[in-house]
Amino acid sequence: MTAQLEFTHRPAQSPTPVARRQEILADAVFGRHFTDHMVTATWTPDRGWYDGAVVPYGPLNLDPAAAVLHFGQEILEGLKAYRHADGSIWMFRPDANAARFARSARRLALPELAVEDFVAALDRLVRIDRDWVPSGEGRSLYLRPFMFASEGYLQVRAARHVTFGVIASPAASYFGGQAARPVTLWLSEEYTRAAAGGTGAAKCGGNYAASLIAQREAIENGCDQVAFLDSVEGRWVEESGSMNLFVVYDDGRIVTPELTGTILEGITRDSILTLASEWGYAVEERRLDVNEWRTGLASGQIPEVFACGTAAVVTPIGMLRWRGGQLRVGHGDAGPVTARIRRHLLDLQEGRTPDTRGWLHRVC
Ligand SMILES: *Cc1c(COP(=O)(O)O)cnc(C)c1O
Numbered sequence: 001m002t003a004q005l006e007f008t009h010r011p012a013q014s015p016t017p018v019a020r021r022q023e024i025l026a027d028a029v030f031g032r033h034f035t036d037h038m039v040t041a042t043w044t045p046d047r048g049w050y051d052g053a054v055v056p057y058g059p060l061n062l063d064p065a066a067a068v069l070h071f072g073q074e075i076l077e078g079l080k081a082y083r084h085a086d087g088s089i090w091m092f093r094p095d096a097n098a099a100r101f102a103r104s105a106r107r108l109a110l111p112e113l114a115v116e117d118f119v120a121a122l123d124r125l126v127r128i129d130r131d132w133v134p135s136g137e138g139r140s141l142y143l144r145p146f147m148f149a150s151e152g153y154l155q156v157r158a159a160r161h162v163t164f165g166v167i168a169s170p171a172a173s174y175f176g177g178q179a180a181r182p183v184t185l186w187l188s189e190e191y192t193r194a195a196a197g198g199t200g201a202a203k204c205g206g207n208y209a210a211s212l213i214a215q216r217e218a219i220e221n222g223c224d225q226v227a228f229l230d231s232v233e234g235r236w237v238e239e240s241g242s243m244n245l246f247v248v249y250d251d252g253r254i255v256t257p258e259l260t261g262t263i264l265e266g267i268t269r270d271s272i273l274t275l276a277s278e279w280g281y282a283v284e285e286r287r288l289d290v291n292e293w294r295t296g297l298a299s300g301q302i303p304e305v306f307a308c309g310t311a312a313v314v315t316p317i318g319m320l321r322w323r324g325g326q327l328r329v330g331h332g333d334a335g336p337v338t339a340r341i342r343r344h345l346l347d348l349q350e351g352r353t354p355d356t357r358g359w360l361h362r363v364c
Pocket of ligand 1: 239268
């Protein structure tokens with residue numbers, strides 16, 4: 001796929017006043033406030049991608065028959081822009097997000113967007129809204145690219161009018177820069193997230209829609225997040241609703257469920273696999289039996305469990321709970337391996353440690 005998008009610019013006439021922006025940045029709740037601009041582009045089979053534009057943030061004009069509202073043909077991405085100490089702004093592996101966006105598009109029968117166009121759209125939005133990129137540890141500008149079927153028609157087929165967009169939201173870290181608060185995982189035994197041949201490996205809204213009831217069950221049971229098992233045997237650990245899972249053994253092995261098409265291929269997951277093997281841990285991507293997990297927690301053979309994803313980086317799991325039981329993980333707080341990985345990723349993304357792997361992309 002070659003780049004084909006050109007972008008026009010229509011800057012906001014009345015951007016957020018500086019004082020108000022500073023107020024928002026000082027207390028950035030994840031996903032609540034948005035910057036002054038957004039990116040949009042359109043696709044049709046005849047023209048390909050066209051009308052790339054950076055425009056003031058605001059409501060979209062949508063046909064009530066738009067296929068996304070009826071058939072859920074939609075995909076999304078999530079990544080961050082970080083301000084380094086010298087004021088420069090960077091993204092972490094945006095080409096990996098672009099490649100995953102293209103894979104998700106293929107699975108949802110949406111048109112692919114070239115990697116260069118995807119990254120260019122993000123660059124443009126971050127540049128025009130650069131004052132919205134906060135500085136300080138654990139703070140960033142969260143970027144949300146998305147694509148959906150905007151054709152108004154009520155037949156079930158792939159849409160012939162598609163909209164791409166990017167919005168941005170300043171974010172404090174989920175947990176501040178310091179030790180992350182351990183969360184409790186709810187083992188979902190009734191609901192699954194994905195099945196073989198389904199959309200589990202695509203980042204699409206439908207996967208989230210299907211997981212909300214399990215997430216609600218987790219909250220009702222005093223937990224923070226869900227852990228999903230496979231849909232056939234209800235035995236193999238898959239992932240959390242929006243994060244991949246890792247378990248750490250007391251002999252230095254680090255295990256994460258292998259990618260079988262039902263697990264989202266997290267970029268944080270991939271980065272951690274790279275780091276951990278460079279550091280000499282025995283890293284295994286394989287099936288993980290939930291009973292092995294429980295036995296390991298009970299015996300202390302598994303002293304650490306953590307979840308990972310762009311939004312919260314690395315989150316320690318302090319407790320695993322299910323209907324009828326629960327087990328504490330280690331001492332219930334972040335263990336040394338979890339803390340080391342979290343620290344290294346934050347230092348890398350925020351520019352305090354050299355990027356030896358070419359993972360950082362400079363925006364401005
Ligand atoms: C986005 C996402 C992740 C994490 O992926 P990252 O690329 O690390 O942010 C994990 N699981 C699901 C279901 C996701 O949607």
